[in-house]
Amino acid sequence: MYSFEYHRAETVEETLKLGSVLEDARFLAGGQSLIPMMKLRFAKADNIIDLRDLDELRGIEVAHDIVSIGAMARHAEVAASPKVQSAIPALAGLAGGIGDPMVRARGTMGGSIANADPAACYPAACLALGATINTTGGDIEADDFFQGVFETALGEGALVTGAEFPVPDAAAYKKFRHPASRFALAGIFVARFGDLVRVGVTGAGRQGAYRWIEAEDALTENFAVNALDGLHADPSQMNSDIHGDEPYRAHLVEVMTRRAVLNASAHCGDE
Amino acid sequence: MTNTLTMTVNGASVTRDVPANTLLVHFLRDSLRLTGTHVGCDTTQCGACTVHLDGSAVKSCTTLAMTCEGSDVTTIEGLASGDTLHPMQEAFRANHGLQCGFCTPGFVMSAIKIVERLGSGFDDTALREELEGNICRCTGYHNIMKSIRAGAEAMTSKQKTSPDNGAE
Ligand SMILES: Cc1cc2nc3c(=O)[nH]c(=O)nc-3n(C[C@H](O)[C@H](O)[C@H](O)COP(=O)(O)OP(=O)(O)OC[C@H]3O[C@@H](n4cnc5c(N)ncnc54)[C@H](O)[C@@H]3O)c2cc1C
Ligand code: FES
Ligand code: FES
Numbered sequence: 001m002y003s004f005e006y007h008r009a010e011t012v013e014e015t016l017k018l019g020s021v022l023e024d025a026r027f028l029a030g031g032q033s034l035i036p037m038m039k040l041r042f043a044k045a046d047n048i049i050d051l052r053d054l055d056e057l058r059g060i061e062v063a064h065d066i067v068s069i070g071a072m073a074r075h076a077e078v079a080a081s082p083k084v085q086s087a088i089p090a091l092a093g094l095a096g097g098i099g100d101p102m103v104r105a106r107g108t109m110g111g112s113i114a115n116a117d118p119a120a121c122y123p124a125a126c127l128a129l130g131a132t133i134n135t136t137g138g139d140i141e142a143d144d145f146f147q148g149v150f151e152t153a154l155g156e157g158a159l160v161t162g163a164e165f166p167v168p169d170a171a172a173y174k175k176f177r178h179p180a181s182r183f184a185l186a187g188i189f190v191a192r193f194g195d196l197v198r199v200g201v202t203g204a205g206r207q208g209a210y211r212w213i214e215a216e217d218a219l220t221e222n223f224a225v226n227a228l229d230g231l232h233a234d235p236s237q238m239n240s241d242i243h244g245d246e247p248y249r250a251h252l253v254e255v256m257t258r259r260a261v262l263n264a265s266a267h268c269g270d271e
Numbered sequence: 272m273t274n275t276l277t278m279t280v281n282g283a284s285v286t287r288d289v290p291a292n293t294l295l296v297h298f299l300r301d302s303l304r305l306t307g308t309h310v311g312c313d314t315t316q317c318g319a320c321t322v323h324l325d326g327s328a329v330k331s332c333t334t335l336a337m338t339c340e341g342s343d344v345t346t347i348e349g350l351a352s353g354d355t356l357h358p359m360q361e362a363f364r365a366n367h368g369l370q371c372g373f374c375t376p377g378f379v380m381s382a383i384k385i386v387e388r389l390g391s392g393f394d395d396t397a398l399r400e401e402l403e404g405n406i407c408r409c410t411g412y413h414n415i416m417k418s419i420r421a422g423a424e425a426m427t428s429k430q431k432t433s434p435d436n437g438a439e
Contacts, residue, residue: 006274028335035315
């Protein structure tokens with residue numbers, strides 16, 4: 001790891017102030033993406049500002065059919081939260097399926113959203129649920145927030161403070177895991193609000209997480225697996241690497257979408 | 272630039288001057304000479320470096336030492352009381368849960384937290400899921416699972432005598 005200086009502040013306000021005066025500063029949340037990248041010297045910063053003291057960013061609340069999660073909520077906390085489990089079980093399940101128990105004990109929702117790793121799980125949920133991302137530069141709709149591979153609309157020096165997830169009538173997240181890292185080779189979050197269906201795709205797309213609009217239209221018409229018959233994900237939009245080429249990922253998107261729909265319909269049948 | 276860092280490790284307060292980019296695992300191994308915590312990979316995947324930080328199992332290779340200022344850390348060296356092994360350590364010994372032993376400290380530290388979360392009533396699928404963050408190159412996992420099952424029985428029946436319990 002390159003050398004850097006370490007800082008922490010007690011409040012969001014002081015954290016932002018530090019960020020504005022320090023040269024080449026980077027925030028540290030759970031460190032489960034940033035530290036591995038720094039160890040490999042893929043990332044470097046002269047100043048690290050630790051967010052560990054920002055208790056104001058830790059809350060998890062449900063009110064008026066909105067689940068609000070603070071940026072510093074750890075994956076393990078979201079997974080174990082009875083409030084999230086009962087309001088949006090698919091979201092609690094998503095958090096509980098990230099990495100492994102040690103990664104979940106440190107990694108945070110805000111870090112995942114701010115990082116916008118193309119294989120991260122949260123972006124799929126944000127897109128499918130139509131989440132609002134709260135930042136110190138104002139609220140940003142998920143559709144506008146995720147702009148590509150590690151690219152977001154987050155302002156320079158701004159913090160993600162939390163996210164608001166509307167509670168759907170039915171939802172499911174299905175991930176085809178990379179066998180070693182557990183990140184998504186293809187992860188599909190399907191959410192139904194009344195008749196309206198939204199489909200968030202992560203892991204597969206060349207441009208990072210995206211909404212599969214054709215599938216949304218078909219499922220809004222008829223929320224059933226066979227509504228997807230004949231519908232194909234476009235291989236030219238897919239990512240390709242040693243773990244899976246474009247046609248393989250396109251196929252995974254189709255299969256995992258079907259599984260998510262099946263799971264989401266089963267879930268609302270239960271209620 | 273060095274920073275003065277204080278934390279509690281295995282029940283004792285320790286203070287050292289460290290560069291800001293020191294990882295917790297290097298603080299433990301190099302500054303404190305607690306070499307039971309291992310480094311097995313560069314990619315946060317093997318879990319050989321697992322320790323308990325403020326009550327959770329974490330990967331000390333992916334935690335800055337500075338972020339642990341004022342925290343409570345338990346390493347594999349802090350589990351036994353005198354000559355009496357922690358029930359999970361004893362279970363690994365009794366059930367041949369290790370061959371070379373490189374991964375073992377990490378598995379033991381993870382396993383204790385698994386039992387604290389799930390008790391002893393978990394099935395094989397749940398246990399395999401929970402062990403996702405630990406890799407063993409020798410055993411084929413079969414005896415590790417057997418060890419954890421035995422350790423879980425011992426921990427849940429002997430909760431009062433477990434040294435790890437009181438500390439966290
Ligand atoms: C072995 C392993 C497996 C993993 N598996 C998965 C997986 O299956 N699915 C998945 O989704 N993720 C996975 N992850 C990533 C994990 O979820 C990370 O915790 C997460 O992506 C980043 O969150 P963090 O809190 O650790 O952020 P950090 O690593 O601390 O920060 C990441 C980036 O976001 C910035 N940042 C952090 N918080 C904020 C904030 N509040 N405001 C503005 N910027 C901020 C930082 O400056 C940095 O650039 C895995 C990681 C590992 C090591
Ligand atoms: S050394 Fe920490 S996970 Fe491998
Ligand atoms: S016993 Fe050798 S790596 Fe696990």
